[in-house]
Amino acid sequence: MLPVSMELKNKLKQVNDSLRKQFPTINYQPTEIRQKLQKAGRFHQFVKFQKNELSSLLGEKSIVGVDGSVNSTKGTEKRVLSVFQALAKATRGGEKWAADVYTPLLEEEIEKEQEPARHARKRGTLLSNLEMEVAIQAMREWQPKAMLMDGSLLHYHIDDMGKWETVQRVALEENVSVIGIAEEMGTSTLIHEIFPDYKGWTDRDLLYGVLEVGEAFLLDERYFGGKMWRAVFRPSDSPVPVGLDGLMGQLDEQMDLIRLVYTLTPKQGRGIPYWLDIVDNQVRVTNALVQTMVEEYIDEDLRRKLLVTKRDERII
Numbered sequence: 001m002l003p004v005s006m007e008l009k010n011k012l013k014q015v016n017d018s019l020r021k022q023f024p025t026i027n028y029q030p031t032e033i034r035q036k037l038q039k040a041g042r043f044h045q046f047v048k049f050q051k052n053e054l055s056s057l058l059g060e061k062s063i064v065g066v067d068g069s070v071n072s073t074k075g076t077e078k079r080v081l082s083v084f085q086a087l088a089k090a091t092r093g094g095e096k097w098a099a100d101v102y103t104p105l106l107e108e109e110i111e112k113e114q115e116p117a118r119h120a121r122k123r124g125t126l127l128s129n130l131e132m133e134v135a136i137q138a139m140r141e142w143q144p145k146a147m148l149m150d151g152s153l154l155h156y157h158i159d160d161m162g163k164w165e166t167v168q169r170v171a172l173e174e175n176v177s178v179i180g181i182a183e184e185m186g187t188s189t190l191i192h193e194i195f196p197d198y199k200g201w202t203d204r205d206l207l208y209g210v211l212e213v214g215e216a217f218l219l220d221e222r223y224f225g226g227k228m229w230r231a232v233f234r235p236s237d238s239p240v241p242v243g244l245d246g247l248m249g250q251l252d253e254q255m256d257l258i259r260l261v262y263t264l265t266p267k268q269g270r271g272i273p274y275w276l277d278i279v280d281n282q283v284r285v286t287n288a289l290v291q292t293m294v295e296e297y298i299d300e301d302l303r304r305k306l307l308v309t310k311r312d313e314r315i316i
Contacts, residue, residue, distance in 0.1 A: 041219040048263040061145035062092035065279040086130035087283035088138035096134040128159035153180035182243035209239040235265040
């Protein structure tokens with residue numbers, strides 16, 4: 001066993017006790033939770049498409065998965081170089097790539113307390129824009145039946161409203177059904193509305209283990225905010241639900257899109273369509289990739305002066 005101080009052990013035990021108090025087992029009453037949730041939407045049980053049904057739905061068209069990845073060199077907030085990639089990949093073949101690089105070293109000095117949040121937003125916006133760019137290219141060139149985007153569509157709207165409006169317009173023009181799939185739900189809409197006493201909880205915590213496999217909770221339109229339809233879904237054995245959202249202009253396609261997500265998700269998986277996992281694996285910017293690219297394209301003297309930390313030079 002690794003050497004650990006008694007103080008650290010005691011601190012972890014205290015955290016465990018505090019978490020148990022904030023998330024008591026007594027609050028996990030699925031029947032009661034389901035009854036109260038009826039005020040905010042409705043439950044619906046889905047079945048997977050049969051092979052002939054899926055073939056009929058798709059015809060000669062493909063399904064496209066869109067994902068992106070960012071990774072950075074190690075160092076202080078300002079002395080890093082971030083590498084971005086985005087990929088749209090079609091089930092019938094075809095890829096659209098986009099990439100970018102960002103470093104705060106090339107920006108004018110700003111107040112230190114603003115740097116971390118500003119740089120994080122910058123990286124998030126850059127990645128969103130790359131993902132939207134490959135999505136637009138894929139829809140215009142391939143006219144797929146459906147596009148699965150990793151993460152909630154709402155964050156694209158927040159990061160760059162103008163670019164997101166282009167995505168929506170192209171999707172409607174090319175008749176491409178778009179759905180966002182968020183494996184980590186950070187919303188607290190249902191908690192604030194129906195379970196205000198559950199302090200510190202999120203909708204993910206509330207719905208953990210509440211939904212049956214193949215069951216979705218479809219939120220009422222008053223929770224759409226005029227932007228996207230929203231749903232929570234459990235497409236696999238994992239008790240952790242995923243968040244789904246789609247274009248308001250495609251609300252009539254909601255049921256087929258959720259059913260498609262269910263069909264493409266392995267029962268024993270983590271709740272994400274297998275095709276999106278394939279895209280994620282291909283586009284991922286690993287530590288090794290960042291290191292290799294930086295060593296190849298950034299001059300050694302600049303790399304050592306600006307990007308290599310003392311920590312990197314440790315020998316043990």
